Amino acid sequence: QRELGETMAIDHSILVTMLNPLEADGLIERKRSGTDRRRHVVTVTPAASAASPTRRKRNAKPRTRCSPARPSSSAINSESC
Numbered sequence: 001q002r003e004l005g006e007t008m009a010i011d012h013s014i015l016v017t018m019l020n021p022l023e024a025d026g027l028i029e030r031k032r033s034g035t036d037r038r039r040h041v042v043t044v045t046p047a048a049s050a051a052s053p054t055r056r057k058r059n060a061k062p063r064t065r066c067s068p069a070r071p072s073s074s075a076i077n078s079e080s081c
Helices: 002-008 012-024 046-051 053-059
Strands: 028-032 040-044
Touching: 002 012, 012 028
Parallel strands: none
Antiparallel strands: 028 040
């Protein structure tokens, strides 16, 4: 948890207030380290992975971009969206 705070450049007290709701929602788990009981290991849960924007974006259907047809000098674009 300390390393996460340092990486994010966030004070420990602020990080705790950010992690508490994530843990309550089941998106992360905090467990005491097996080697140092003062340390907590923060782990992302499968529920958080499934809810991540990256995963939603990867599973989303591709979007089609439509733009108004522009008549050209030789022909009129007749594609529709």
